[in-house]
Amino acid sequence: MLRITSQNSPYTLLQQRLQYIALHPDRPFTILIENVPQWDTPIQPVASKQPYICEYAPCNGYDFLLHGLKERDQSKYQSNVQNENILVTNGAMHALSLIFRSLYKPGGIALVQAPVLGNIADILKASGYQMVYFSSDQTEMLGQLEQLYTDDVRFIYVNTPHNPFGGILSESVVNQLVSFAQDRQVALIADMIYDSYTFEGNLTHSPLVASTDWQHLYTVNSMSKNYGAPGLRIGWITSDAENIKKLSGLCEAECVAISGLSQLQAYDLIQKGNDELVEIIRHRKAYVEQQLTKMENIQYTIPAGGTQFFVKLPVDDIDLFADFVLIAYGLALTTTSNYDGIEGSYIRVPIIHSVEMIEKALELLVKGMEEFGRLCSSDSVCNVN
Structure with a gap:
């Protein structure tokens, strides 16, 4: 055959x-093949505006988009996120890559919820991490993390709703993960790029609601899945303001800024809603x-x-x-x-x-x-x- x-x-x-x-x-x-949500009616492009073509955007994102993302997450999670807590990135994969690299130290271990999208595993391997997987079964998750944790662990990565199985971390488990990470002063990265899509009364829960101290907490999201707009290549990171400054500097060093026209289109979509x-x-x-x-x-x-x-x-x-x-x-x-x-x-x-x-x-x-x-x-x- x-x-x-x-x-x-x-x-x-x-x-x-x-x-x-x-x-x-x-x-x-x-x-x-693809799992990007498709609108029944085509997304209409916003009118091009000269400044967004002829200038570099701020390395952390335009204020109008930061404001739109802030309002989106405040409304969805009742979190206290502000503009300075957000970094606009070239999609969610770029966001994750920035965080992974900013946290890396030689010999670093990444505790990763399994299974995981192969692209993410590839980024981790290329960044030098040793990956250790833990189960997506929420009844076993915390116990496994207790057993797997060592001083070389740099972060815990979770995906909610989960790709590919669609599980959603309960509020209790999210709170326990936050406590686990903060007690050990390691990062918790929550990939939430599907957080608009929940069924049968289920809800997503953000780690940023479980604590007012976001030093070790990161969430990642994107326009690709939640707004059916992968071509914009717009993602965002939400975290402590000092973390965002550090990541913004890394973003500027490698790509200067994210497309202003894409940011304008993303803002228009967020205002429209999904x-x-x-x-x-x-x-x-x-x-x-x-x-x-x-x-x-x-x-x-x-x-x-x-x-x-x-x-x-x-x-x-x-x-x-x-x-x-x-x-x-x-x-x-x-x-x-x-x-x-x-x-x-x-x-x-x-x-x-x-x-x-x-x-x-x-x-x-x-x-x-x-x-x-x-x-x-x-x-x-x-x-x-």
Whole structure:
């Protein structure tokens, strides 16, 4: 059976599949890869204004956007965040990279909630960290951290709502994590880029509400997921004012400033709000959940938040399967290979597409599993579980 991806490529398997699609422009594909929420109506660009093209923005961000982000988080969490507590970054990945590098010391250990997006693991490895994973199970999390902690730990990284499983850290666990980090004077980094998307009465909880001392507390967010605008490349860090000054200096040293036009568009989106987008995603989540119940031999947990289901399929080699359905059915999937700290034959089923597109994709997925199973019944390369 043909493979089109390789573990030896400098590109991720996901990117290799996208490159395969780009090489076949005349063929229709059903791309069930990304998990960025999609608006029903296109986002309208704001009118270009000359100053934002002809000047560098302040290295920490324009005041108008800082004010908009402050109001957003004050309204959502009733936190006491102020402009000086926020740094605008080139997306959430840039935000995390800045924090990781600012905290690094030789021999540093990062305690990381597993599984984690592979890009984040790559940044940590490139920055010199030793990664130690702890469980996303909230009943075990604090006990594991107690056992794993050493004096070389530089920070604890958590993701809420969690990518890919959609779990949301309870208020009690967030409070305990804050106390744990502050007692040991290590950083707690909360990645909250999906915090608008919660289901069935669940709520996200910010560490910045649990304490007035933010010296060791950082939250990261972005316009990509929460406002369906990945092309803006606008993220932000919220922390103690002295931490923000240090990170702003690092940001200036490596990229001077973030695009002023992107900041202007981000501010316009924040003023518009994302209630419409959130309701679209909740509707699509309900539809995906309904459709998954009809599929046999798959396993998944219903997410409390986020923009996807993480579904385990009955195949041994998930990347061989993903290559197969891309070639045979034009269905592009994201697999376990996109994450670190987890094994198993998982795919990501986003809840961000139209109902029509989701219906088509899941039909192709069922056909692909049936055909793959038939082929593998006589092929030792791809035994089915």
